[in-house]
Amino acid sequence: MQRQSDRPPITVGILGATGTVGQRFITLLSVHPWFAIHVLGASSRSAGKPYATAVNWKQITPMPSAVKDMVVEDCKPEAFKECGVIFSGLDADVAGDIEGAFRAAELAVFSNAKNYRRDPHVPLIVPLVNLEHLSIISQQQALHSPPLKKGFIVTNANCSTTAHVIPLSALERKFGPIDRLMVTTMQAISGAGYPGVPSLDIIDNVVPYISGEEEKIEWETRKILGGTADVEPEQLVGEKVLQEFDMHAHTPLKISASCNRVPVTVGHMINVSVKFSRSPPPSPQQVCEALRAYRPSAQVHGCPSAPVQAITVHDEPDRPQPRMDRAHQDGAGVSVGRVRQCPVLDIKFVVLADNVSIGAATSSIINAEYAVLKGVVR
Amino acid sequence: MQRQSDRPPITVGILGATGTVGQRFITLLSVHPWFAIHVLGASSRSAGKPYATAVNWKQITPMPSAVKDMVVEDCKPEAFKECGVIFSGLDADVAGDIEGAFRAAELAVFSNAKNYRRDPHVPLIVPLVNLEHLSIISQQQALHSPPLKKGFIVTNANCSTTAHVIPLSALERKFGPIDRLMVTTMQAISGAGYPGVPSLDIIDNVVPYISGEEEKIEWETRKILGGTADVEPEQLVGEKVLQEFDMHAHTPLKISASCNRVPVTVGHMINVSVKFSRSPPPSPQQVCEALRAYRPSAQVHGCPSAPVQAITVHDEPDRPQPRMDRAHQDGAGVSVGRVRQCPVLDIKFVVLADNVSIGAATSSIINAEYAVLKGVVR
Amino acid sequence: MQRQSDRPPITVGILGATGTVGQRFITLLSVHPWFAIHVLGASSRSAGKPYATAVNWKQITPMPSAVKDMVVEDCKPEAFKECGVIFSGLDADVAGDIEGAFRAAELAVFSNAKNYRRDPHVPLIVPLVNLEHLSIISQQQALHSPPLKKGFIVTNANCSTTAHVIPLSALERKFGPIDRLMVTTMQAISGAGYPGVPSLDIIDNVVPYISGEEEKIEWETRKILGGTADVEPEQLVGEKVLQEFDMHAHTPLKISASCNRVPVTVGHMINVSVKFSRSPPPSPQQVCEALRAYRPSAQVHGCPSAPVQAITVHDEPDRPQPRMDRAHQDGAGVSVGRVRQCPVLDIKFVVLADNVSIGAATSSIINAEYAVLKGVVR
Amino acid sequence: MQRQSDRPPITVGILGATGTVGQRFITLLSVHPWFAIHVLGASSRSAGKPYATAVNWKQITPMPSAVKDMVVEDCKPEAFKECGVIFSGLDADVAGDIEGAFRAAELAVFSNAKNYRRDPHVPLIVPLVNLEHLSIISQQQALHSPPLKKGFIVTNANCSTTAHVIPLSALERKFGPIDRLMVTTMQAISGAGYPGVPSLDIIDNVVPYISGEEEKIEWETRKILGGTADVEPEQLVGEKVLQEFDMHAHTPLKISASCNRVPVTVGHMINVSVKFSRSPPPSPQQVCEALRAYRPSAQVHGCPSAPVQAITVHDEPDRPQPRMDRAHQDGAGVSVGRVRQCPVLDIKFVVLADNVSIGAATSSIINAEYAVLKGVVR
CATH class of the missing domain: 3.30.360.10 (Dihydrodipicolinate Reductase; domain 2)
Known part of the structure; x- marks a missing residue:
């Protein structure tokens, strides 16, 4: 894939950048035609260090030279506020709070973590299956307190x-x-x-x-293969009827x-x-x-x-x-x-x-690509 | 297990003695309380050589010293005629003919090969499951041409x-x-x-x-877990009614x-x-x-x-x-x-x-032990 | 090996009993002819629990039934004071202090840890090589402050x-x-x-x-293959001349x-x-x-x-x-x-x-056996 | 690498095309900028079959579509006479005769087999080391009976x-x-x-x-790292002095x-x-x-x-x-x-x-590239 020059790249941040999934995000995004890596976030143990120093690189392709000297940031929204897309490879023990905070800060989060997969307003998307579930995002934003304009969370599956x-x-x-x-x-x-x-x-x-x-397999499969349906009795979210995942x-x-x-x-x-x-x-x-x-x-x-x-x-x-x-x-x-x-x-x-490509990082990336195409990411 | 001294050991022959299953037979039988290894049979390529020379020993316990100098025989019944029990670890491409010849020579053959597993008069026995299927042996002997007194084949499963x-x-x-x-x-x-x-x-x-x-799994499971039944309409074998495996x-x-x-x-x-x-x-x-x-x-x-x-x-x-x-x-x-x-x-x-013990050699050996206890092997 | 009945067993304690080497000690000592497991010591995380609950058993032989219900003790000398021999499978980060305390409490410690291997008064013994280095123990005891009568440390090699x-x-x-x-x-x-x-x-x-x-290999090999020699100029320890390892x-x-x-x-x-x-x-x-x-x-x-x-x-x-x-x-x-x-x-x-037998636990055990035979352990 | 369009491709034949090294040649040459796969040779068992049928493809990249329908030829020079370069991945048991016949038929053979590595007139070349040994080829051709104009053999190392x-x-x-x-x-x-x-x-x-x-390592290393020297006493090959590998x-x-x-x-x-x-x-x-x-x-x-x-x-x-x-x-x-x-x-x-790239096929290919650059292959 060659970076396309006819539009400005979308800046992205990567949470959990030193972990296994984070490394895979970096490998894939360093040659992505639309996305440009802008910020790398990791634990406070890594924050402040150059990425090459902070990471124990375990990919079988060399570390992209562009990230070697990037200074790792703490996983706090401030440093990521200019990112059009956030990819999260965070561990489950911290992903809940951090991803929630990023969403609240009006950031678009595409997560590999399991924390929000069962949330009734968060889509669980395998990109070769149910991209149409992105439609639930407007409801997720409307029901947030306070309501959100741009922030949301999308998860991909186990x-x-x-x-x-x-x-x-x-x-x-x-x-x-x-x-x-x-x-x-x-x-x-x-x-x-x-x-x-x-x-x-x-x-x-x-x-x-x-x-x-x-x-997880037994539960996630039903959410992914199922559709969405109007909640009965009907409840309105703004002018739309509240939707729920019908779990097949x-x-x-x-x-x-x-x-x-x-x-x-x-x-x-x-x-x-x-x-x-x-x-x-x-x-x-x-x-x-x-x-x-x-x-x-x-x-x-x-x-x-x-x-x-x-x-x-x-x-x-x-x-x-x-x-x-x-x-x-x-x-x-x-x-x-x-x-x-x-x-x-x-x-x-x-x-x-x-399992590390379509089973993890590649899924998040395609989800984000589709969200860009559909104007969900702005 | 200690060799018991209160009765003379039963002499056994091993067919396919240089192969993987044959080596396992040797390992187990060299310390067996009832059975004593008497003859080792293998292909004509190995025949005439001391066992230690003929074999590429692949067991994780050392080769029992008692077999090292035994001269390997061709797999022909003559050299095995004094064996009370024959264990076969032969490959399927030769097991059919050789085991058949041994049976015809009034030898009791316990085989790991697949060749006779589907024979309607040969029991297919997993020794912790269906030892009672040994009862079909008298029918196998009666229907042989000419009828047999001592020779038979018992198989164990995949x-x-x-x-x-x-x-x-x-x-x-x-x-x-x-x-x-x-x-x-x-x-x-x-x-x-x-x-x-x-x-x-x-x-x-x-x-x-x-x-x-x-x-094999789908077919063998039915023969093993099933019982035997009188053939309908009844046919006599001597004075008994002909039996068949009911395949569950x-x-x-x-x-x-x-x-x-x-x-x-x-x-x-x-x-x-x-x-x-x-x-x-x-x-x-x-x-x-x-x-x-x-x-x-x-x-x-x-x-x-x-x-x-x-x-x-x-x-x-x-x-x-x-x-x-x-x-x-x-x-x-x-x-x-x-x-x-x-x-x-x-x-x-x-x-x-x-898979190499109860899944192969140990099964044959327990089958033979039970046949001895029941007087089927004499 | 059968437990011999002509003398009372020597009671032993095992430090680091839940670790890999500790499990190996238990496996070997549960059938030892001289030694009887008396106390199991581990970290405070495990102390107070039955051994079967505290351990993540990783041996390919089942846990000996005799230790399943033994309550794990903290690694403090009090609980071990009746042990004739202490075997240590402790990790290096804690072995130094604990083994030192056990020695000071007049206990005979046979250790797999590296902490004391380079101590000039502690023998580093591979039992099929340099058991005669046990002779340094009297010097180790004499130079201890206060001098020891029974306590000492013997290490085995990497x-x-x-x-x-x-x-x-x-x-x-x-x-x-x-x-x-x-x-x-x-x-x-x-x-x-x-x-x-x-x-x-x-x-x-x-x-x-x-x-x-x-x-470690380069250093330990010299200590093990080398001998002991009088320190020059001569210094007396009691009535003996101070010895040192000559490092080949x-x-x-x-x-x-x-x-x-x-x-x-x-x-x-x-x-x-x-x-x-x-x-x-x-x-x-x-x-x-x-x-x-x-x-x-x-x-x-x-x-x-x-x-x-x-x-x-x-x-x-x-x-x-x-x-x-x-x-x-x-x-x-x-x-x-x-x-x-x-x-x-x-x-x-x-x-x-x-590496887990002669390379670790078996070495400690033979060292202790020899120390018993030579009267170094009393 | 992109195929370059400024000169016609050099047609190549591959001997032993169904083997492990042969498959690697195909994988590498199917995207080579200079070479075009023209003929695939294998044993008579494979000859006459489409390559996709004859081969048990074991590469982790898919079989190049261009070779799937190529009919495999016997390894005889006639079918290869239009090839500018022959790559051989033949097994040692047949490589000697076949490669010799190809050389005699004025074909340029680059071989992975060991058969000619010790020949005093055949260069043994690791392409990142001793490409200058190609100079021995003119001597190899002159001493052949009859003398050769284009045919030769170059080997690469173990x-x-x-x-x-x-x-x-x-x-x-x-x-x-x-x-x-x-x-x-x-x-x-x-x-x-x-x-x-x-x-x-x-x-x-x-x-x-x-x-x-x-x-092999001990012998080949000396031939590769060594130089060439005039034979003493001097013997002429045509007008040149006979050279020998000096074996360091x-x-x-x-x-x-x-x-x-x-x-x-x-x-x-x-x-x-x-x-x-x-x-x-x-x-x-x-x-x-x-x-x-x-x-x-x-x-x-x-x-x-x-x-x-x-x-x-x-x-x-x-x-x-x-x-x-x-x-x-x-x-x-x-x-x-x-x-x-x-x-x-x-x-x-x-x-x-x-070992399958620079250790085998890639070495042969670079050797051939250099021979092309130097005009040794015409």
Whole structure:
């Protein structure tokens, strides 16, 4: 991607800039066509130091030279007030307060943290799925005390949720609602951040448990795949009717998630099995076609970080695989393989997603790109 | 285990003695209280050489000194005619003919190979589950041409099937038939033998496919968990009614298996979800109790290689794990953890089994022990 | 090993009992023929809790049932005053003060920590090498203020130092002093304790640096392989002449160590190259014979935890290997292979040592066994 | 790199195109500015099939679309006669005959195989070191029977040799000849090709032996770092004096190599220690400066695949590392770190090289680029 010269860049700030997700934001944004890194925020331990000194750089590409000498700021809104967009890679233990303060200061926050994902007025957006949920922002602003003009928070999903909702969205658009869903994950260690998983726990091993992860998948999937609906009885917010996320209420969606950590650096592999509401269900062939044809709004509207192919479907029986396929399209799409009938539900397949790209930083960035295109970010 | 002196040892031969399973047989049998290694058989490439020269020893315990100088024989019945028991770790491409010839030569063959698993007169036995299937042997002998007096073949199951049928057997005995079953495996590289999986395919990777494995799990599980029934219309074999395996016919069992290879040396991890026929289903607490209380025939009748505890149930949320738990009881039992409700089926849990012990050689050995106890081996 | 009944067990206390080394002490001592675990000490965070609750058990064998309900004590001498032996697996940041206090309280401390290794009156003992350095203890006690009757500290070496000094000791005894030594280590992650090395730092990776390790190897090797000598000019300690460690002064030993961390769970592999003082140097064949014949004092005097074979020499060109050979003799000996001429120095070979057994807890235990045999522990 | 339009592309053929090195050639050459893939050769098993069918693609970037439908040819010169350059990734068991036949057919062969590396008339070239050895080609052609006009063979070095000779070359140019050299390698599994190292041999393990590798390093290093000299007594080849490789004869170079395989996918790590002829030796600081300033002919003359920085010197104490640094400059340069004094020799440091790029295919390509620039390829 080349920086485009026909409009001034949008200045961005990065919260949690020294962390794993923050480093990924810097890597991606340093070559972004629209956004220019303006401020880096981190804990008071890092504040005041040049970024190169404050960070323990863990990306496999070198640190962009433009940020090396930037002095890290405390995560307080004052230093970020000229930023058109704030990206947050903050840890959950501090993200709630800081992101809230940034929103109150009329800043547009795109967050990877989990703190606001369940807020009824905050959209939880996987950018290849439900960008239309951005519409809830006006309500979020109107209900804020005091009401906001420009500030808001948008969250993106857990890295494992992101992987399977993309193909599921493609299937629901084509074949109608899914009724039941079983997902078994094999998640990469990078999903736990740094230092994250101790090596003694994972080399030559599988850990069949990730704290809170199964519940997140079961809950987030419903918010993302569901729509929005008028609250009953109707309540007005200004002149609009108050909206709520319907949590896939039109078809109660039963979800069972089982999460495992495996010795893979990057790339979440997920075994998915689904039962459709409609009968008969689509054939594996029809499912493959629908996945390949899926063209989400981020592509249609030209978000520069959206992948050319949202879902790459493999015909080889043993693909996708994390090491072989995670880097495809810089990790901005997902890969699907082994689409076949499920003897218990209807259809089963595997999904691979780059948990640090589409599963984290890339999602926030595409969300922000779409918000710019739609004028939500001004 | 100490060799017992109150009866003469039963001499055993090992087919495929230089292979991975053969090496495991040697390791286990060299300290067995009943069995004494008498002949080692391998391919003509190895025949005539001292075992220590012929083998590429890959066990993590040293080669037992008693076998080092044994001269490897061709896999022909003549050299094995004094063996009371034959253990076969042969590869599938040669096991069919060789095991058939050994049976025809009135030898008792306990095989890890897949070739005879689907034979309607050959029992497929997981020793902590369905030892009673040994009863089909008299029919196997009577129908052989010419009829056999002592020769027969007993097979044990695929290493991944073995893992989950043990807890499922415990559950069916306590709570009645299972109706639906979803299993997602994360299988160790040792399951593929040696050289097996190339390291470039599996380090920092997951391969979501193992050729033929899912079909084996779906088929074998039904044969193992099912019973035997009179063939209709009745046909006599001698004075007995011809029996057939009913393949869990009393409750058609829907099974969906998804198999993955992970970078683990030993220990298959399986995520299992089941739906019971009965309603309401048992609670997780009741399931845990049933698993802990499970006491299969191999224990009741005193097979020396049977584990003290068939199923070890973990209370910690993140156990069992391959590296931590596979060596428990020398891998002769299985470990279960994370027993909890499944939002789509009824109950889900994880199982860990040592694929080279209870998943392979240990199974054959317990099967043979039970056959000795029951007088099937004479 | 069976507990021997002909004398009362020696009660032992374990400091740092919840840590990695502490867990190993418990595992080994729970089946020790002489020692009986009496008190477990850990940080104030754990004190007062049953051991099973306080610990995050990371051994691959189950927690011995005898310690599960033992209430963890603070690391203060009062609770340990009846212990004949104290084993310390404390971290270096607290070991200095605590071990000093225990010594002052007349307790016999065998420590894995590095704090006292360079103390001129504290022996640094690799039990298959320099048990005779225990003789310095009387001087340590006499110089203490106030002088001690029973209290002392004995340290054992860094896990990587331990590996190579064992074969080097065998070579020096047979062929005279070594003049130059190059060691390149490939060290297991367990050497860094738990949580230790983050998995993101080591999967599919090598880290060519371990803080402080190269200096430790270069310094400790001289203290261990060197002897003791009268201080000049003579000073008396009581009626004895003050002794000092001569640091291999008779032949100034040049040592160059390069340390690397590799993705191996247990077992340090070391590439060693040596130049002897004598010329011509011994041949590879002579070196192999000397290594195989090596019989250190711990064996001669019957320390129960000493290995039967101190140094196992492999003839196969590709052995030893960590996964295949680390468990040999429960990790109490070392394995050597690839003994051959070095075109730059004289002889080169590889050494494998189990860094958590002979490299840590087993060393302390043999040191204590020898101290019991010699009457140093009373 | 963009294909340049100001001259017609040079057509190239690739021998062993389905193998690991062949795939890497295809990946690199499909975007090369000068070379255009014209013919793909492989064994008769693959010949006649479309490349996409014949190959088991193992690169982490997708197969270039241009080669998918190319029909694979037998490795016979006829099909390659229009190729200006032949790249060979053939296995050693067939490379000798095939490459010889291609040379005899007046083709210019750049080979990764070891077969001709020791031929006294074939240059063994690491392109960031000794491109001037190409001068021996005219002699190779003149001595061939019959003499050749265009055909020749150029080899590049073993992947582990390549890594350390680059910094050593920089040091010799600046500080004069090296006298002694100790190298200890930790080599990636990809160095063994595919299927290569069985996963059971390397997960959680180190193998301290690679067949033939140590001897290769010790021999190849001398040929590469040495010069060429007139044969004594002088013999004429045409009008020139016969040349021979002097094998570093001006300073007999003692080399001791120890080779280990580690569980790393790509990237050989090497611990190097050197003694210079000159005294006093350069300081670590001077060594770092010389390495950073090194500018080999491939850069000076503008080979398009040469790295911008031949040797990247790291200041961080724990770098380079394979996973973090191997992809730098697409693996065309090498990384050096931990430059420090060696207590036994003079200076020690670590080197990291991408064994499939500069250690294999990239070397051949730069060699060919330079041959084009020098008019050796016509």
